[in-house]
Amino acid sequence: METKAPVDETAIRQRLIDGDEQALAETYRRHSGVVLGLAQRITRNRTLAEDVAQEVFVRLWKNPQRFDPARGTLRSYLLTQTHGRSVDLIRSESSRRIREDRDATLAPLTDISIDDEVVELRMGEQIRQALEELPQTERAAIEMAYFSGHSYRQVAALLGEAEGTVKSRIRMGMTRLGATLSASGITP
């Protein structure tokens, strides 16, 4: 998915720590599209998604030291932050009604995945394929947690399964997915 020129992210981090606004602008240009896209996909609400994206980049500016290049890429860090804030937002009381509206318009679970979205890029296809190769029960639990923002307890309740079962499925699925992607040489 990452087709842009490699960037020295350690240098970017240091520039952010030094207060170089241009470093933030470059990071924003490079990643704001996918950050907003993920936030929009999870919140299903453009306004909420923009709130999330705004917060993610402001937080990066205020606390750049929290991004550790040794622990992952900047894109991975930003997407982790985006996902966390999006999930917090749709779980919050104030967004309950929005979430209910959103859930009411959700496509069936099997259609939540990426079929209608980014498939033209080879990496996206490989990730999709790796997801599809998972046992359906593992894939469903992961997608319900990730894209719908449900906790594993909520997933268990929705699926009518024991919490321990859902925990195991997510853990196994994530481990299996990681191994498949790693074997394919795919990193964030």
Add this chain to the structure above:
Amino acid sequence: MTHNEIRELLALHALHAVEEGEREEIEAHLDQCDDCRREIDGHRSVASLIGAQSIEVDVPDSLWTRVEAELASNVTPIRRDRVSLLAAVGVAAAMLFLVVVQTSRLTDVRAELAAADLRFAQVEQAMAAGDWTSAAEVAAEVPNARSVTLTGDGQAVITLLPDGTGFITESDLAELPSDRTYQLWIVQRGEVVSAGLLRRGATGSTFRFDPASLEGLVVTEEELAGVVTSEGPAVAAWFET
């Protein structure tokens, strides 16, 4: 939870799929356990790959404008004809034709935070976690911190820290249409300074102010990208007595 119990939850934590209490316990454990930190880094990479499939969308120019607005507090000129806001804040005589005199750079903020004590760190930690109630509770124990209430058509409670950090801890401001936003203004030394746009729902919005010169705080309703000078009436306001 034991180390092994936490390890079983790491993949779920990477998906933000654990409960609040579990999340705090896991985060505390991650601060101390290199093995678990390495493991969750792997899970987070996988999770971000799942997320990276989300289609890249066109980003509106207004979003960067909003980011920039939150990054810096700009002292803005108040024009003579902007009477509504002036009337609302009641300090009209001191607010005419002022020019930009200050940009609060967050490098300064970082330097201040670096020197902050444990309480500040705890407040910052709660703020970073989005736990504004806890942040306000801890802030109440910080010497010279205080809580003020903006009143008007709506109400907002703001915590003011002595290092010049402010954040909204409670709000009942009416929900706005998607093309409108609330903007916070600082009254200081007779000037009206934009403190930035409030996030949706207002609670959790942060801003910087000069503790030595703060005279009031005003919230107005504006167009989504915010305004340089306000023509809008004050929705809520507070002034130093």
